[in-house]
Amino acid sequence: MGRFTGLFEPERVGIVGATDRDGSIGRALVTNLDEHYDGEIVPINPGRDTVLGYDCYPDVASAPSIDLGVVVVPPPAVLDAVRDLGEAGTRNVVVITAGFGESGSEGAKRERELRAIAEEYDIDLVGPNSLGVMSTPAGLNATFGPDIAREGSISFMSQSGAFITAVLDWANEEGISFRHVVSVGNKAVLDEVDFLRAWDEDEGTDVIVGYLEGIEDGQAFVQAAREVTSETPVVLVKSGRTDAGAQAASSHTGAIAGSEEAYRAGLDQAGVIRASTVEELFDYARGLSGLSTLESEGVAIVTNAGGPGVLTTDAVGDSSLELASFEDATIGELTDSMPEEAAVYNPIDVIGDADVDRFRTALEQALADPNVGSAIVVSAPTAVLQYEALAEMVLDVRESYETPIVTCLMGGSRVDTAEGILRDAGVPNYFDPSRAVAGLDALAQHDEITGRAADDPTAYDVDRERARSILERAADRTDNRLGVESMDLLDAYGIPTPTSEIVDDPIRARDVAEDIDADVVMKIVSPDISHKSDIGGVAVGVAVDEVEDTYEDLVARARNYQPTASILGVQIQEMVDLDAATETIVGMNRDPQFGPLLLFGLGGIFVEILEDTSIRVAPIGETEARSMVDEITAAPLLRGARGREPADIDAIVETLGRLSQLVTDFPALVELDVNPLVAGPDGVQAIDLRATVDTEEL
Amino acid sequence: MGRFTGLFEPERVGIVGATDRDGSIGRALVTNLDEHYDGEIVPINPGRDTVLGYDCYPDVASAPSIDLGVVVVPPPAVLDAVRDLGEAGTRNVVVITAGFGESGSEGAKRERELRAIAEEYDIDLVGPNSLGVMSTPAGLNATFGPDIAREGSISFMSQSGAFITAVLDWANEEGISFRHVVSVGNKAVLDEVDFLRAWDEDEGTDVIVGYLEGIEDGQAFVQAAREVTSETPVVLVKSGRTDAGAQAASSHTGAIAGSEEAYRAGLDQAGVIRASTVEELFDYARGLSGLSTLESEGVAIVTNAGGPGVLTTDAVGDSSLELASFEDATIGELTDSMPEEAAVYNPIDVIGDADVDRFRTALEQALADPNVGSAIVVSAPTAVLQYEALAEMVLDVRESYETPIVTCLMGGSRVDTAEGILRDAGVPNYFDPSRAVAGLDALAQHDEITGRAADDPTAYDVDRERARSILERAADRTDNRLGVESMDLLDAYGIPTPTSEIVDDPIRARDVAEDIDADVVMKIVSPDISHKSDIGGVAVGVAVDEVEDTYEDLVARARNYQPTASILGVQIQEMVDLDAATETIVGMNRDPQFGPLLLFGLGGIFVEILEDTSIRVAPIGETEARSMVDEITAAPLLRGARGREPADIDAIVETLGRLSQLVTDFPALVELDVNPLVAGPDGVQAIDLRATVDTEEL
Structure with missing residues (x-):
């Protein structure tokens, strides 16, 4: 199983701080271990001779060697305990004990020391402030929670211990089963990236699910998760999506919350399937762990109930799946085998008087259709329909077809037995059609993710x-x-800029304009004036013989606006033909968790009023750069809508790639905007630049 | 209870077609009635002497007089049966019998005849193709479904009988209870509007819920529902939201599906709370039927579980509610009463070792805060927390506060008893925090709807x-x-148009331009040429001495483009100053269900590429017209964003109102576009017009 054998398959578990005091966590841990674990249990506590019948050792040194240590001593004693284990x-x-990074500066200091000890002894440490870990194949419940998970193929990490206890009792009732469960706590050493990698290598894990409130290192996460998700599906609830939620999360974990837009971009690039509610998280997980892969996106719906059939069709329409179009032959067979009143086009309505045999015929005929990649059986209770027999029929049909089938046998207590039959055989049943579709939707999302081409960043010269x-x-x-005076920065990275020069006297200005040999644009260059246009610091279409006067005007306006401004000169720039061109913006700002976020949009109102932008975590490859252009709503304008000449999208894509390389190469760049980047039919030109540099990082 | 006393409180029910044949619908109806109904049951069937022990009459004429007749004879016999009842x-x-409008032209003819008979005898007729009706206060189950609803205050209509049977068994288990349940079937006579009105008048109905696949008369529905929803909440699933779903719905009911955008606008204007899934429908209904009204939008969250607390906060952020900000006094009290590790800002985290008393203290302190309008108790199972006692505490606290409280006691079988205690007392409990928030969200939505000011259309002169x-x-x-030649149509309704005249010779053209005394716009006027600009049929900024030549040019281009085109002349129009103005579009098209749909947006790419438009069913009042302007994403451009001069929004609002009046007055107008309507700082001008008229309707 790769990494963490000692964590998930230990032969001897030591509990430092074990006790039999009623209501204590130390006792709960030993009790939970005692229940199912086959290995050896070693309580360690200087104050006891035995704990719950097990021989108790006074300290780690005198105990037999243990491969998993669980620490539950008071905060000040944790460091020594971990050192002894090392x-x-x-x-x-x-480390179960709380009172570390989540609780003030003293705790934060203690957590740094804990990390140092773990590093010194090369310890893979979970926690502190953890509920513990479970490993169902080993019967290991090293948590102090009230429930143990059922054995299955979902591995589950959570940044909230309470989330685990809240879910497990429910999951047991719903028939959702797990392989490993880890309460990652404060993530002093092991974090989400470590478990992603470990479970990716683990044969027994089919799906990784997680509840996270924050990701420690967004760049590392995206890189690792991208590899993992190309094979193993990862489904996450990242809470703190809303402003109020982010504030609550940061007060809960003590970590600064990154921006939701960074998480959205990063998780998507990482191939993570994101859920927004607990039910959705496990609807997705259940589909991914229990169902075979989709051969096509077409869904067949077989129902005895018109209304629920329509609702199921709506749910398919809302998902990444589509309603299958049946072949003529299928329609013919259905017409022959179904009563006249039945609907033989998808959704197939076998109508209210259908028995199980009619359901079977319709389902089999649908599954035989090459356009059908999955099927949903939807039923309302009727006098002639035995739900148990319907469930058995679905399981029987499943034997002969690879196609994933989910069921939506609607009802309450009437469905209980049938639901149990299905659940035991790994077929999820739902009351609500939209939730039945969710499981299949997760398969389709996973297909899309695994089908993504490798998209390594191009290394430009x-x-x-x-x-x-x-x-x-x-x-x-x-x-x-940095401002226009530093446009060379873009030039150095191969991003086209118009011919320009910064001069500090009017005569030289005229010389430059004469060399350009056309009307020019003139801009005041001052680090103290960032909105040049607003103060009249930009002149467009200046003829050569007006250049000298314009120079004086621009400088006078700048002085007038801010007498103390440092004026570096005036930029004389080649005019770019804007007639057939579109103004775009490319930019970057640095997120505390995810690092450089690239932004693309059309300029002006498109970004400022309509907020029509696309965002990615850099570095990006060409496919992602292209998707940044494609996903803005205004993209058709670049492709030549309304009789415009199409813009050179390849040149925009290349600019995004080169910018990605620039901001990745220089962490000192804190933010950067090229505004506008003019995109014409035959290339792009960066017209203006603003950037902020963290000189400490240089 | 107003209308339909005979339907929901009958003293004697006759079943025409009653039988005791096993498995028949006629038998199921008598069996279901027999179970709980206290009134008299009268089977009518010429072939039987008794049915299930009741005396059976050979025909309606010989039976005692009945106030509710249920008809379940074969299709060809239905008309006579209904006539006899009349x-x-x-x-x-x-009418339970199927085989009417949903099944071909013969059935449609039979349905028309059925409607005529009902009209002749003034019969309030439900169906045909109905599952039947239930009225829990009367113990009446006049359906052939397998379950009867529990008695409560939700009245429920459904266009799908199977939807009712699918829901009832589940609802009974979930503790959701009903007053009246109606399967409206094909709605030959009584439709959704009739039941809305009846249940609005019914004292015992707190909430109206419905599953609809289509609305017969959108205009009547909006008008009726607007009145109803100002008091009684109405929650609907309107299925067929997606293209595939709409197709499925129309094949199910045989009705043409109206456009989703019309439904979205119409239901919103009607004050209907729209649900998209079955669970959401009843989450909303349960909240609205069981909880008292909100005094404020602020929600307090009290939890022993950090992660689930954050998730609940996110769910509040997604809803129309907000997280309450506690007063300083509340923070102080919580700080004094909670342990140091607790979080006393909202969400209140009473932490994992909290017992029921600590939960109670925190909940009461939160409820006493004036900013708290509702509360959610969220908990994960712990060793120290008794769920039953927690449930009892919530019920006890509820006695002393008016504030709505919902619970999210998370878990599976461990929660069953507590959930039962809460449910029996009308407090909904949910596993998923987002669903707990949904019930409160419905209250907030209902508040917003009842708070809407009456917005009667202005009657302009x-x-x-x-x-x-x-x-x-x-x-x-x-x-x-109609085209520019009919701009007078707008003028007649007080919508400003620039000075213009249509002339048919160049000399007259020049005369008109001289009168205007400025550069003019000239446009070819031809009903056969709708895209005038595309063929060079428009000239802008024409000086007086160029008018004659331009006239010849325009006519030549039009002839060249289409030699057979009927040319009405050339329009000479005053130039409108576009510098400080914004081009907008106002338009209308007529929906088969809802009638005239008004559209507003900025012109050009805003409508065509960005699809940034707002839509309403006409007629509209001033508030709705203003909201049409406000809700487009680009609205800030009209309000003066980016240093623009603000447009005259009042003039746009008035234009929308006048257009609403025009299209309401003339059903003959099938579609109409004013494009552009130029909006400047001091008014608007309609520059161009295209409309289609159905001359049959004049």
């Missing part, structure tokens, strides 16, 4: 040293903002 | 006769399209 050669430790020196110049100016 | 003075009839004669001129031309 000294004794234990490489897997779960760039002048990294030149870029570095431009950034260092900003540092030398003891000023962390 | 002759005998029965005014309430339910218009020249209706002049408008009629313009429309009749189009009819005379044996041509159903």
Whole structure:
């Protein structure tokens, strides 16, 4: 099973802090272990001779060597306990004790020390502030929760211990079963990335599910999860989606919440299937763990109930699946075998007087159709329909077809027995058609994710040293903002910029304009003036013989606006033909969790009023860059809608790739906007630049 | 209880077609009635002397007079049976028999005849193709379904009988209880509007819920429902939301599906709370039937489980509610009474070792806060928490506070007893926090709806006769399209248009331009050329001395484009200053169910590419017209974003109101577009018009 054998398949578990005091966590741990675990249980506590009948050792040193240590001593004693375990050669430790990073500065210090000890002894440490871990194949319940999970193929991590206890009792009743369950606690050492990797390698895990309130290292997560999800489906609830929720999460875990837009982009790029509610999380997980893969997106619906059939069709329409179109031959067979009043087009309505045999005939004829990749059996209770027999029929038909089948046998107590029959055989049954569709939808989402082509960032030929020196110049100016004077930064990374020069006298300005040999654009260059247009600091379409006067005007306006402004000069820039062009924006800002977020949109109102933008975590490959362009609502304008000449989308895609490389190469770039990047039929031109540099990072 | 006393409180029910043949619907009806109904049961069937022990009459004439007749004879015998009931003075009839409008042209003819008989005898008829009706206060189950509803205050109509049978067994288990249940069937006579009105008047109905696949008369529905929903909440699933679903619904009911956008607008204007799934429908209904009204939108969350608390906060953020901000005094009290590790800001985390007393203290302190309008108790199972005692505590606290409280005691079998205790007292408990929030959200939505001001359409002073004669001129031309030549239509309804005249020779063109005394716009006027700009049929900024030449050019281009085109002349129009103005579109098309749908948006790409439009069913009042302007994403552009001069929004609102009046006055207008309607700082101008007239309707 790869990594964490000692965590999930330990032969001897030591509980440091074990006790038989009533109501204590130390007692709950031993009780839970005692219930199913076949290995050896070793209580460690200097104050006891035995705990619940097990011999108790005074300290780790005197105990037999243990491969999993569970620590439940008071906070000040935790560090010594973990050190003792390290000294004794234990490489897997779960710290149950709370009072670390989640509780003020003293706790945070203690957590740093804990991490240092774990590093020193190479300990894979879960927690602190953890409910514990479970491993159903080993019968291991090293938690202090009230329930143990049923054995299955879902591995489950949670940043909230209470979330685990809240879910397990319900899951047991719903027939949802698990392989490993980990309460990751404060993630001082092991975090979500470690468990993703471990479970990806684990043969027994079919689906990874998780409840997370934050991700420690977004870049590492995206990279790891992308590999994992190309094979093993990962379904997550990331809570704190809303502003109020984010605030609650950050007060719960003590971590700063990253922005929801970063999470949305990062989780999507990582191939994570995101759920927003607990029921959705497990509806998806159940579908992914119990059903075979889809051969096509077409769904067949077989029902005895018109209304519920329509509702199921709506749910399919809302999902990433589609209603299957039957072949003529299928329609013919259904017409021959069904009563006249039946509907033989999908959804198949076998009508209210259908018995199980008629359901079977319709289901088999649908499954034989090559356009059908999955089927949903939807029924309302009737006098002639035996639900148990219907359930048995579905299981029987399933033997002969690979196609995933889910059921929506609607009703209450009337369905209980049939639901049990289905559940025991791994067929999820739902009351609500939309939830029955959710399981299949998860399969379709997983197919889409595994079908994504590898999309490694292109390594463009760039002048990294030149870029570095431009950034260092900003540092030398003891000023962390870059403007038009630093357009060379883009040039160094191969992003086209118009011919331009910054000059500091009017005569030189005229010379430059004469060289350009056409009307020019002139812009004041000052790190202190960021909205140049607003103060009249930009002149467009200046003829050569007006250049000198315009120079004086621009400088006068800047002085007038801010007498103390540092004026670096005036930029004389080649005019870009805007007639057949579209103004776009490419930009970046750095998220505390995910690092550089790239943004693309059309300029002006499209970004500011309509908020029509696409966002990705850098670095990105060409496919992702292209999807950034495609996914904005206004994309048809770039493709030539309304009689426009199409913009050079390849050039935009390349610019996004080069920008991705620039911001990845230089963590010192905190934010950067190219606004506008003018996209014409034959290429792009970056017209203006604003960036902020963290000179410490250079 | 108002209307339908005979339907829901009959003293004697006759079943025409009653039988004791095993497995028959006629037997199921008598059996179901026999079970709980206290009134008299009268089987009618010429072939039987008794049915299930009741004396059976050979025909309606020989039976005692009955106030509810249930008809279950074969299709060809239904008409005579209903006529006999009418002759005998029965005014309430339910036709169970299928084989009418849903099954081909013969059935449709039979349904028309059925409707005529019902009208002749003034019969309130349910069906045909109905499962029947239930009335729990009367113990009446006049359906052939397997279950009877529990008695409660939810009245429930469904266009699918199977939807009722699918729901009832589940609802009984979930503790959801009903007052009246009606399977409306084909709605030959009584439809959704009739039941809305009846249940609105019914004291015992707190909430109306429904499953509908279509609405017969959208205009009547909006008008009726608007009145009803100002008091009684109405929650509907309208299925066929998606394209595939709409197709399935129309094959199920035989009705043409109206457009989803019309339903969305109409249901919203009607104040209907729309649910998209079965669970959501009843989550909303349960909240609305069981909880008292909200005094404020602030929600307090009290939990022993951090993660589920964050999830609940997210769910509140997704809803129309908000997380309550506690007063300082509340924070102080909580700080004093809770342990140090507890979170005293909302959500209140009473932490994992909380017992019921600590939950009670926190809940009471929160409820005493004036900013708290509702509360959610969220818990995960722990060793120290008794769920039954927690449930009893919630019920006890509820005695002292008016504030609605819902619970999310998470778990499976461990929660069963507590859930039963809560359910019996009318407190819904949910496993998933998002569903617990849904019930409260429905209260908030209902508050918003009842708080809507009456918004009767303004009756503007218009020249209706002049408008009629313009429309009749189009009819005379044996041509159903109107263009710029009919701008007077707008003028007659007080919508501003620029000075313009249509001329048919170049000299006259020049004269008109001289009168306007500025550059003009010239447009070819031809009913055969709808995209004038595309063929070069529009000239902008024409100086007076170019008018004659331009006239010839425009006519030549039109002839060249289509030699047979009928050319009415050239329009000479005052130039409208577009510099400080925004182009908008106002339009209308007529929906088969809902009638005139008004559309508003900014012109060009905003409508065509970004689809940024708002839609309402006409007629509309001023508030709705204003909300049409406010709800488009680009609305800030009209309000003066990015340094623009604000547009005259009042003038746009008035134009929408006048257009609403025009299209309501003239059903002959099938579609109409004013594109552009130019909105400047001091008013609007309609620049161009296209409309289609159904001359039959004039």
